[in-house]
Amino acid sequence: MGAPDTTGHGTRHSSLxxxxxxxxxxxxxxxxxxxxxxxxxxxxxxHGRALAVVRPADAQQVCRIVQACAQAGVSLVPQGGHTGxxxxxxxxxxxxxxxxxxxxxxxxREIDADNLTMTVEAGCVLQSVQAAAADRGLxxxxxxxxEGSCTIGGNLASNAxxxxxxxxxxxxxxxxxxEVVTAEGELLQGLSGLRKDNTGYDLRDLYIGSExxxxxxxxxxLKLVPQPAAVMTALAGCSSPAQAVRLLRLARTQLGATLTxxxxxxxxxxELVARHLPQIAQPLCTAQQVPAWSVLLEQSDEQGPxxxxxxxxxxxxxxLDEGVIDDAVVAKNLAESxxxxxxxxxxxxxQAEEGLNIKHDISIPVSRIPxxxxxxxxxxxxxxxxxxxVNFGHLxxxxxxxxVQAPHGVGSQDFLxxxxxxxxxxxxxxxxxxxxxxxxxHGIGRLKRDELVQRKDPVALALMKRLKAAxxxxxxxxxxxxx
Ligand code: FAD
Ligand code: ZN
Numbered sequence: 001m002g003a004p005d006t007t008g009h010g011t012r013h014s015s016l017x018x019x020x021x022x023x024x025x026x027x028x029x030x031x032x033x034x035x036x037x038x039x040x041x042x043x044x045x046x047h048g049r050a051l052a053v054v055r056p057a058d059a060q061q062v063c064r065i066v067q068a069c070a071q072a073g074v075s076l077v078p079q080g081g082h083t084g085x086x087x088x089x090x091x092x093x094x095x096x097x098x099x100x101x102x103x104x105x106x107x108x109r110e111i112d113a114d115n116l117t118m119t120v121e122a123g124c125v126l127q128s129v130q131a132a133a134a135d136r137g138l139x140x141x142x143x144x145x146x147e148g149s150c151t152i153g154g155n156l157a158s159n160a161x162x163x164x165x166x167x168x169x170x171x172x173x174x175x176x177x178x179e180v181v182t183a184e185g186e187l188l189q190g191l192s193g194l195r196k197d198n199t200g201y202d203l204r205d206l207y208i209g210s211e212x213x214x215x216x217x218x219x220x221x222l223k224l225v226p227q228p229a230a231v232m233t234a235l236a237g238c239s240s241p242a243q244a245v246r247l248l249r250l251a252r253t254q255l256g257a258t259l260t261x262x263x264x265x266x267x268x269x270x271e272l273v274a275r276h277l278p279q280i281a282q283p284l285c286t287a288q289q290v291p292a293w294s295v296l297l298e299q300s301d302e303q304g305p306x307x308x309x310x311x312x313x314x315x316x317x318x319x320l321d322e323g324v325i326d327d328a329v330v331a332k333n334l335a336e337s338x339x340x341x342x343x344x345x346x347x348x349x350x351q352a353e354e355g356l357n358i359k360h361d362i363s364i365p366v367s368r369i370p371x372x373x374x375x376x377x378x379x380x381x382x383x384x385x386x387x388x389x390v391n392f393g394h395l396x397x398x399x400x401x402x403x404v405q406a407p408h409g410v411g412s413q414d415f416l417x418x419x420x421x422x423x424x425x426x427x428x429x430x431x432x433x434x435x436x437x438x439x440x441x442h443g444i445g446r447l448k449r450d451e452l453v454q455r456k457d458p459v460a461l462a463l464m465k466r467l468k469a470a471x472x473x474x475x476x477x478x479x480x481x482x483x
Contacts, residue, residue, distance in 0.1 A: 013051060016072045020054050020098075023064045028055040028104075038099045041090045042083050042146075043352065046446070048091035050077075053099040059121075059179060059187055059218035062100070066216065066477075067185030069098060075476045076100045078212035080123060080154030083146040085359065086445025088211045088481050089154065102153050105218055108132045116224045117176060117193040122153025122217045129222070138224040141168035141260075145345035153217045159209035161441030163344075166396035167260040167300070168225070170441070172208045177221035180207050183214070183472035193221045206467070211443050212478040214471045228300035230308040231260075233337035234316060236328040237284045237291030242370040244295050244395055246324045251297060254315045258308070261298030262396030263344050269392040270294060272350040273343060280346055281339045283329045291326065295395070296344050344392070351390050351403060355412030358404040358423050362431050363440035366398045373400075376430045380404060383426065384419060399440040402427065428455060444482045452482070 021029040030038075030053040038053045040046065051074065056062045069076050078100045079089040091097040105121035108129070112118070113136055120129055126147040133140040142155060144162030154160075155171045156178070168174065177192035180203075190204055207215050238244055244264055251259050267290040274282055274290075284291050301308035309330065316328040331337035351357055364372050373391065380387055386407030393400040404423050406415035428438050432455060444452050453461065464483050468475075 012072070013074070016068060016074060017052055019068050020052070020065060023061050023068070024054060024056050028057070029053070030055070035099075038079060038082065038101065039091060041085075041087060043085060043356075045356065046087040046090040048093055048097070049095040050091040050099045051096055053101055055101045055104050057104050059105070059181060062102075062105075062181045062216055062218055063185045063187055065100060066181050066183065070183065070185060070474055070476050073474070073476065074098055075479050076216075077478055078102065078153070078157065078216050080151030080157070081125065081146065081149040082154075083150045084154060084158055084445065085361070085442045086211075086439075086447040088158070088443060088445030088478065090446075092446075092480065100216065102151060102216070102218070105153075109219065111136050111138070111224075112193060113138065115193050116226075117221050118224055119177075119191055119193070119219060119221045120152055121219045122151060122156075124152050126150050126152060126155060133224050134227065137227055139227045140174070140222060140224055142171055142174055145348060152220055152222070156208050156217055156220055157210065157212050158443040159441070161394065161397065161399060163261050163263060163298075163341075163394060165394060165399075165441075166262055167257065172205065174223045175204065175208060175220050176223055178204045178207055178217055179219040180215040180217055183474065183477045187218075188215070191219060191221045206471075209443070211445060211482050213468060213482050214477065216477070226302075228258075228260075228302060230301045230303065230305035231337065232299045232301070232305070232308045232312045233261075233331040233340050234297045234312055234328055235283050235331075235340050235343075236295045236297065236316060236319065236325040238293050238295065238325045240370065241293060241373045241395075243324050244293055245366060245370060247295055247297075247319055248366065248396060250319055250322075250324065251315055254318070255299050255311060258299050258301045258311070259297070259396070260300040261296065262394070263296040264391075264393055264395035264400070265294045265296070265344060265347065266389065266391040267292050267294075268388055269347045269351075269390050270343070272354055272390065273346045276350040276353040277346050280343050282343065283340070284327050295325075296340055347390070347392050348401075351405065354405060356416055357390060357406075357412065358416060358420050360402040360404075360424070360427050360431075360438075361399070361440050361442040362402055362427070362436055362438060363397065363399045364431060364434045364436035366395070368434045368436075369395065369398065369400070372430060372434045372436070373402075376402070376427060379426055379430070380423065384423065386410070387415075387423075394441075397440070398436075424451065446481055449480070449482060
């Protein structure tokens with residue numbers, strides 16, 4: 001525990017903290033100063049204060065911690081890599097919530113190459129899961145820019161998407177079984193590696209995407225696929241979102257299931273990367289001009305590299321011929337391919353360097369995206385002259401990160417304070433008109449909880465509340481998030 005109880009909540013809490021330390025062993029119940037990594041989120045948007053941070057070593061310890069906290073009526077905030085973007089894993093400001101860090105549950109329990117599955121603990125960092133699969137010649141295809149620090153438990157709790165959803169699906173589609181500690185502290189043993197199992201309600205799907213509000217994920221059995229024989233990456237420049245959608249249709253026809261990534265970036269996203277991360281290469285740009293829109297395509301082929309390259313080059317040649325794109329470059333080797341991905345994945349960091357912005361993680365049917373962008377860009381620019389739009393995302397999935405940055409020279413805090421509510425209303429109204437979703441992949445957390453009430457089907461919302469009450473009757477698991 002280290003420091004005395006500085007939270008001011010007296011002996012009831014200090015006796016709970018002693019009980020927790022008896023469960024975890026010395027040094028794994030942290031209090032006092034130096035907890036910023038657990039108390040402040042990646043975006044620096046949420047600053048909480050924890051009663052303590054508890055770091056169990058295994059699922060049995062998690063059960064006992066959950067039981068002790070339930071009995072004491074103290075709420076728990078499950079936390080993995082703390083890279084979530086909606087405030088779900090950050091404790092609130094009251095100093096009464098305990099952060100339950102799953103980071104020490106980081107073992108790979110099993111890889112079954114014949115069954116194409118692996119079983120890993122919740123605190124395994126995504127990149128280490130990918131690496132363990134690759135060591136056996138297999139691919140775990142979940143991939144996102146935070147993969148060096150996010151955990152598989154957090155990925156599943158938020159049903160993360162990322163850059164390969166087009167081909168392999170969200171975290172949900174990549175999970176066959178879960179081990180979960182319920183809100184009552186029981187261990188639900190559901191680590192099945194079965195692709196077919198119709199034995200009643202699907203509890204696994206209930207916990208995936210529940211953002212730590214229904215149970216604590218302690219381990220998961222994940223789907224693997226064989227490593228592709230060749231991965232090819234290209235960057236294309238085009239004049240409009242409508243042209244990018246035409247390119248997507250062409251790529252789907254020509255590349256079929258080998259198309260694994262299709263990412264869109266507007267010029268301002270690339271300008272931000274150039275400004276804040278000038279070491280990153282910027283293909284297709286001149287000193288004077290950045291393409292209005294850029295598309296990053298990835299193809300993962302079961303055939304060899306030569307065939308893959310030919311198919312990709314043929315696609316781009318046809319697109320150029322038909323005037324769908326203005327220019328394109330194919331990565332010649334792994335380093336160039338990584339460079340292209342680096343450019344795309346650096347956008348969140350570059351926009352954070354530019355200052356706080358108003359984020360919208362939205363999805364819309366692909367066919368409606370050009371119309372959505374045209375209408376919403378125009379409406380925002382009219383209502384907030386000079387506002388700057390950082391628009392990038394997973395076009396292949398109909399998922400945009402449609403973010404609004406303060407006009408040049410205007411403080412981002414002041415801009416957010418004055419205009420965030422109005423801008424959210426404008427953007428989410430447009431999303432709803434185009435039959436989209438206000439959260440494509442980041443979840444609801446605390447950020448969008450009130451928005452959800454406004455926008456979700458009331459029957460769905462009522463059922464969600466009933467589920468929460470049934471599975472967490474004391475309301476001690478991640479209260480105030482989602483519902
Ligand atoms: P945390 O942030 O720790 O937690 C996220 C939520 O899950 C919280 O509500 C928390 O309470 C809960 N939780 C965590 N672990 C558990 C557990 N074991 N059991 C129950 N509940 C738990 N997301 C995408 O979907 N696609 C992207 O492309 C993407 N790119 C990103 C890029 C960057 C640079 C960053 C910073 C984030 C990005 N994200 C993206 C956000 C994404 O949600 C997270 O990166 C990741 O999925 C969260 O994992 P984590 O371990 O950090 O979870
Ligand atoms: Zn994303």
